[in-house]
């Protein structure tokens with residue numbers, strides 16, 4: 001067909017008819033974007049919406065293989081939020097974070113600075129148990145990152161404690177190492193939440209490397225002594 005002979009009005013009408021924007025829009029489709037609901041002033045409602053958006057994830061092997069979602073435990077109004085890596089077998093069974101052996105040590109660590117689960121809020125980077133308790137993959141972490149970021153924004157803690165390198169790398173960056181980053185206050189923003197972040201060792205790591213408990217104790221005292 002000779003292009004010169006095409007009636008421009010007919011061509012425009014034709015493009016409208018076939019909805020060419022839909023067909024030729026070359027923006028990537030983000031099928032993962034499930035977190036983009038507006039936050040209201042109601043924390044409980046926001047947490048409920050966040051949980052529902054995680055529960056509605058599609059095509060997620062972690063979700064398919066897990067028994068339960070592990071969303072959080074503790075007091076949503078606490079000024080201290082702790083974030084671990086991902087649920088293990090016990091957590092998957094009970095639907096609560098840190099209820100296994102690592103959780104028992106975490107409870108002791110909290111008790112050492114006069115805290116307990118009613119005084120803090122706890123979640124994980126990943127909300128479903130990775131099979132065989134393996135470390136979550138980078139792809140899995142990327143997929144769940146918008147949810148934990150929103151979770152932090154909703155809780156709006158004054159202190160954010162990252163337990164271990166998975167939580168640290170996911171939320172602070174991949175270029176950092178825990179041996180250099182632990183025991184320091186870092187000011188960070190997650191959405192509208194401005195918070196003081198501290199990184200410490202994961203309790204499961206401390207069970208394997210008890211000699212590092214003295215470093216974790218330094219970090220715990222920093223949390224205890226922080227003016228909030």
Ligand code: URA
Nearest residue numbers: 084085086087097098
């Ligand atoms: N380890 C984690 O990082 N999170 C849990 O919930 C349990 C063990």
